[in-house]
Amino acid sequence: MKQIHVKDIAETVERLCIQACTALGDDWWQAMENAVSLEESPLGKDLLGIIRENAGLAASTGEPICQDTGLAVVFLEIGQEVSITGGSLYDAINEGVRRGYINGYLRKSVVSDPLIRENTGDNTPAIIHTEIVPGSDLRITVAPKGAGSENSSGLKMLKPADGEEGVIRFVMEVVEAAGPNACPPIVVGVGVGGNLEKSALLAKRSLLRPLGERHPKPHIAKLEEELLKRINSTGIGPQGLGGRITALDVHVEVHPTHIASLPVAVNIQCHASRHAEAVL
Amino acid sequence: MKRIRTPLDDETIRTLKAGDQVALSGVLLTGRDAAHKRLVDTYKAGQELPVDLRGQVIYYVGPCPAKPGKVIGSAGPTTSSRMDPYTPLLVRELGLKGMIGKGYRSKQVVDVLKAQCAIYFLAVGGAGALLAQRIKQAEVIAYPDLGAEAIYRLEVEDFPLIVGIDSQGRNAYEEGQAKYRLAGA
Numbered sequence: 507m508k509q510i511h512v513k514d515i516a517e518t519v520e521r522l523c524i525q526a527c528t529a530l531g532d533d534w535w536q537a538m539e540n541a542v543s544l545e546e547s548p549l550g551k552d553l554l555g556i557i558r559e560n561a562g563l564a565a566s567t568g569e570p571i572c573q574d575t576g577l578a579v580v581f582l583e584i585g586q587e588v589s590i591t592g593g594s595l596y597d598a599i600n601e602g603v604r605r606g607y608i609n610g611y612l613r614k615s616v617v618s619d620p621l622i623r624e625n626t627g628d629n630t631p632a633i634i635h636t637e638i639v640p641g642s643d644l645r646i647t648v649a650p651k652g653a654g655s656e657n658s659s660g661l662k663m664l665k666p667a668d669g670e671e672g673v674i675r676f677v678m679e680v681v682e683a684a685g686p687n688a689c690p691p692i693v694v695g696v697g698v699g700g701n702l703e704k705s706a707l708l709a710k711r712s713l714l715r716p717l718g719e720r721h722p723k724p725h726i727a728k729l730e731e732e733l734l735k736r737i738n739s740t741g742i743g744p745q746g747l748g749g750r751i752t753a754l755d756v757h758v759e760v761h762p763t764h765i766a767s768l769p770v771a772v773n774i775q776c777h778a779s780r781h782a783e784a785v786l
Numbered sequence: 787m788k789r790i791r792t793p794l795d796d797e798t799i800r801t802l803k804a805g806d807q808v809a810l811s812g813v814l815l816t817g818r819d820a821a822h823k824r825l826v827d828t829y830k831a832g833q834e835l836p837v838d839l840r841g842q843v844i845y846y847v848g849p850c851p852a853k854p855g856k857v858i859g860s861a862g863p864t865t866s867s868r869m870d871p872y873t874p875l876l877v878r879e880l881g882l883k884g885m886i887g888k889g890y891r892s893k894q895v896v897d898v899l900k901a902q903c904a905i906y907f908l909a910v911g912g913a914g915a916l917l918a919q920r921i922k923q924a925e926v927i928a929y930p931d932l933g934a935e936a937i938y939r940l941e942v943e944d945f946p947l948i949v950g951i952d953s954q955g956r957n958a959y960e961e962g963q964a965k966y967r968l969a970g971a
């Protein structure tokens with residue numbers, strides 16, 4: 507049994523919150539470079555330039571990329587041979603979020619009750635997704651998610667007869683409705699199959715996949731290409747002001763489902779595609 | 787790139803067209819949903835407002851906390867449509883001349899911009915670190931209990947904006963997207 511102390515977990519989460527909010531991944535920089543070269547609109551090119559300049563500034567100054575530093579979404583992959591010592595795992599995660607958002611001067615955007623709406627003051631609680639996996643590692647991914655793109659997301663329980671065309675139609679509906687609110691160029695995460703909550707989780711998780719990487723199943727990879735082509739034909743463009751690049755990428759994840767179901771969840775990610783991970 | 791200063795007068799506003807890139811300097815006030823609601827409730831109750839909005843520009847922003855030695859933290863625009871229900875009253879009754887945000891506005895907002903010669907600017911969503919550098923001063927002037935949602939008075943220099951909806955009601959989103967929409971999309 508490998509032992510991991512909650513103190514190390516809290517420290518890691520603190521660091522990941524700050525890192526995710528200030529520095530984007532190499533895949534993002536590559537995707538933006540491609541976007542600039544493909545963009546046809548002069549204003550669109552300028553806007554992509556500003557977005558890159560902003561990300562560079564954030565990385566060099568440690569200022570958050572975007573002021574909406576979001577809900578802290580935390581994915582845990584816990585090896586079944588790991589033993590957590592020294593206290594509660596979820597308390598440690600929330601302690602890390604609290605310290606990250608306070609010490610990193612990140613915005614606190616969480617209200618304790620959806621109807622009473624009082625700010626908790628430290629951006630807790632985190633949204634925690636836990637998976638038990640083989641092995642003796644603990645993988646922690648922090649993916650802060652702002653409201654502009656999250657509020658533009660959607661889920662629909664389609665009929666099996668709607669098929670692939672139905673999936674495409676629904677994704678396009680969500681992307682069109684999101685328009686400028688989701689701060690394009692966006693990344694589109696799609697979860698198909700499972701049930702209601704499974705499809706939503708697939709969509710969210712797909713946003714962690716590196717930009718430019720296709721699904722291993724050929725028919726899903728083809729669907730991703732088709733969706734990307736259609737989304738980039740809408741003309742929405744950078745910031746919704748018109749152009750070729752509405753999305754940097756589309757990721758689709760699938761899961762077995764019921765004979766009578768075809769759930770589709772679309773999770774929109776803004777250009778501030780923030781996530782950071784560590785393995786303990 | 788046109789350079790303009792606040793407060794805005796009708797003459798300046800009329801020269802600005804949807805899609806123009808402008809650099810704005812001067813004073814901005816901040817406000818999001820909660821501050822808008824309070825302003826409107828106070829006005830409707832016949833009480834005195836804590837700020838004078840005549841000729842002013844409101845920036846829809848909830849900034850990050852300022853790091854030591856900094857004026858303000860990351861400070862990009864939030865989604866404007868959440869303010870749509872309050873905007874017509876602010877423009878018509880309180881003399882607000884401009885707004886800065888991101889995203890579409892309602893027909894009621896477009897109508898009041900036309901009727902009152904007011905204007906809606908866009909700032910680049912998700913460029914909060916860069917925009918914060920153009921903010922030279924920041925102080926809370928009303929509703930400090932709202933935290934990031936309090937009303938701040940900001941002094942900005944060459945704040946980079948795009949005219950989203952001009953005083954004739956022309957819309958940069960519609961015009962820009964129409965140009966790049968491909969057949970079959």
Ligand code: SF4
Binds near residue numbers: 687
């Ligand atoms: S949608 Fe993303 S980039 Fe835009 S304001 Fe929200 S968090 Fe920031």
